[in-house]
Amino acid sequence: MYKIAIVPGDGIGKEVMKAALHVLEALNIDLEYEFGEAGDECKEKTGEALPQKTIDIVKKADACLFGAAGETAADVIVRLRQEMELFANLRPVKSYPGTKALFNDLDFMIVRENTEGMYVGEEELSEDGNTAIAKRIITRSASERICNYAFQYAKDNNKKKVTGVHKANVLKKTDGLFKRVFYEIAEKYNAEGIEAEDFYVDATAMYLLTRPQSFEVIVTTNLFGDILSDEGAGLVGGLGMIPSANIGENGGLFEPVHGSAPDIAGEGIANPTAMLLSVVMMLNYLGEKESAKLLDKAILEVLAEAKTVTSDLGGNSNTMEMADAIKKRI
Amino acid sequence: MYKIAIVPGDGIGKEVMKAALHVLEALNIDLEYEFGEAGDECKEKTGEALPQKTIDIVKKADACLFGAAGETAADVIVRLRQEMELFANLRPVKSYPGTKALFNDLDFMIVRENTEGMYVGEEELSEDGNTAIAKRIITRSASERICNYAFQYAKDNNKKKVTGVHKANVLKKTDGLFKRVFYEIAEKYNAEGIEAEDFYVDATAMYLLTRPQSFEVIVTTNLFGDILSDEGAGLVGGLGMIPSANIGENGGLFEPVHGSAPDIAGEGIANPTAMLLSVVMMLNYLGEKESAKLLDKAILEVLAEAKTVTSDLGGNSNTMEMADAIKKRI
Ligand SMILES: CC(C)[C@H](C(=O)O)[C@@H](O)C(=O)O
Ligand SMILES: CC(C)[C@H](C(=O)O)[C@@H](O)C(=O)O
Numbered sequence: 001m002y003k004i005a006i007v008p009g010d011g012i013g014k015e016v017m018k019a020a021l022h023v024l025e026a027l028n029i030d031l032e033y034e035f036g037e038a039g040d041e042c043k044e045k046t047g048e049a050l051p052q053k054t055i056d057i058v059k060k061a062d063a064c065l066f067g068a069a070g071e072t073a074a075d076v077i078v079r080l081r082q083e084m085e086l087f088a089n090l091r092p093v094k095s096y097p098g099t100k101a102l103f104n105d106l107d108f109m110i111v112r113e114n115t116e117g118m119y120v121g122e123e124e125l126s127e128d129g130n131t132a133i134a135k136r137i138i139t140r141s142a143s144e145r146i147c148n149y150a151f152q153y154a155k156d157n158n159k160k161k162v163t164g165v166h167k168a169n170v171l172k173k174t175d176g177l178f179k180r181v182f183y184e185i186a187e188k189y190n191a192e193g194i195e196a197e198d199f200y201v202d203a204t205a206m207y208l209l210t211r212p213q214s215f216e217v218i219v220t221t222n223l224f225g226d227i228l229s230d231e232g233a234g235l236v237g238g239l240g241m242i243p244s245a246n247i248g249e250n251g252g253l254f255e256p257v258h259g260s261a262p263d264i265a266g267e268g269i270a271n272p273t274a275m276l277l278s279v280v281m282m283l284n285y286l287g288e289k290e291s292a293k294l295l296d297k298a299i300l301e302v303l304a305e306a307k308t309v310t311s312d313l314g315g316n317s318n319t320m321e322m323a324d325a326i327k328k329r330i
Numbered sequence: 331m332y333k334i335a336i337v338p339g340d341g342i343g344k345e346v347m348k349a350a351l352h353v354l355e356a357l358n359i360d361l362e363y364e365f366g367e368a369g370d371e372c373k374e375k376t377g378e379a380l381p382q383k384t385i386d387i388v389k390k391a392d393a394c395l396f397g398a399a400g401e402t403a404a405d406v407i408v409r410l411r412q413e414m415e416l417f418a419n420l421r422p423v424k425s426y427p428g429t430k431a432l433f434n435d436l437d438f439m440i441v442r443e444n445t446e447g448m449y450v451g452e453e454e455l456s457e458d459g460n461t462a463i464a465k466r467i468i469t470r471s472a473s474e475r476i477c478n479y480a481f482q483y484a485k486d487n488n489k490k491k492v493t494g495v496h497k498a499n500v501l502k503k504t505d506g507l508f509k510r511v512f513y514e515i516a517e518k519y520n521a522e523g524i525e526a527e528d529f530y531v532d533a534t535a536m537y538l539l540t541r542p543q544s545f546e547v548i549v550t551t552n553l554f555g556d557i558l559s560d561e562g563a564g565l566v567g568g569l570g571m572i573p574s575a576n577i578g579e580n581g582g583l584f585e586p587v588h589g590s591a592p593d594i595a596g597e598g599i600a601n602p603t604a605m606l607l608s609v610v611m612m613l614n615y616l617g618e619k620e621s622a623k624l625l626d627k628a629i630l631e632v633l634a635e636a637k638t639v640t641s642d643l644g645g646n647s648n649t650m651e652m653a654d655a656i657k658k659r660i
Binding site: 118133134226 | 401403404408432448449453454455459460461462464465466467468469470471497499500501502503504506507532533535536537538540553554556557558559560561563564565568569
């Protein structure tokens, strides 16, 4: 039995979460759900975007499924990542059949540092309001932790290369440190046949378009990972397709990369794929490899068939219809 | 007569600069060149990547053509931008015929703030080497200046929309300030029929792939502009195609967005297009609209014909052959 914290959040977060819970019924695993509130609606109701009660629920669970939050997303998700030390944010860029992807042959992983960099929240605005300063903090320990994770991920998943991404020509000290640590860790894994290379973040943004097939695992700092993974989503058909895992020593939180999408919220037409693929990542994390495989296969089949899919995928099914088609395939 | 500072720099910088000077012979304008050294080779020789003498040459000139610098690029180009207050970095994303572009219908401008943000060079490494901190500085004055520039550019070039790009959900104070100023300036131009919208930088990185046609003018802070413009290059066939203008109150510096490309330097096979389009931008800046048009048309014709083009464009001409074909068309 696993305890799963369910935090649907706002907008389509709630809709794709409903789809996920529907599909999960078909899998033979014993899950106990505990629901937590967070996001804009929660703030409206309780005064807080992320009540302590929700944090406690998430902390006590074996894993958390998170939908999406609206305007308050940063206060909710960034805080959860930091409170729970979910230091590794995994964002697969993978081409699926039946999508309007620019590339149909991609399969790489972006490993994003999830606790520091530009996300430390250390900012000042001068009294006259004319100058603002934000701090970008890079530490050896967090850099070691994330680079180790990325290389170990490569090893465990039979990948042969890790690409470190930074802007050390301009951010000489912060990214100089990150780059140095990256190559220290790389050396350890070199003996195991895993290659290392590094690029500037700007060049990487271009290479993702000119030779995306060359990437296997990318490891980078927080904000660069944020930007590159959304670009990665664009490569494979949009945010509707990209799941993510936030992993720490003591927990995992799984969420679609997309947001609450106020423009389509309430219509029940959101693509549930990113959320369902996040469930696959959660099942793998819990060690339920068989269930993960079953669900992944079912999603793939429904995408490939391209009949019962949502409008962003060229179909005219709604969220629950697509989810149901996937459930039936399991 | 115009005084033009010529700073070829390193690697293919020198090669594409030679191509540019060759092509310029065909135009009927009185240019006086003064050559300046900068970059890796210069550092090797003189101990400095950017000697004061070169800065003086650039400062005295009406405009500067810059090739590319190698490892020392940041010390050369970032310093030149700051020393000369070249506050606006213009990076057109435009589809040209005959290129292996992902999209063949793009034509928008990225206006990048060029003096502050993450490029202020304020960084510290702790004594034990374990923590590094960089400052990101955003000021009202620089934000006003760049947003004004972007909206005025839109007006002058018959564009109907300006998109402000930031990460104000996480960088609440620095990008909060930038976003606030963006909408203040937007209001002034609203009466003139120019629309304003704003997106997060991560979403923008995706929209550049899922609906790039929707952009007309993008205005953003320094590092985001750096990343998004390289992504833009990827959209239209790579860095070999993208010119740029660095504009200030008292000068302009024009350079291809690509670097010194050590991998192909010395072979004479670099695509001269980005450099030649930078010359077009310079001619427009100098007010030589007719010459600019002539050169632009010649470049376009040679690209469209796709016969005398470099290997990255699917041809087998070298740099000077392609340049010569363009020169002959003028
Ligand atoms: C909502 C926002 C704070 C968040 C981030 O920047 O990390 C989101 O863009 C993401 O990528 O999960
Ligand atoms: C060389 C580097 C410092 C520079 C930058 O980051 O601005 C380059 O990438 C550019 O875009 O002109």
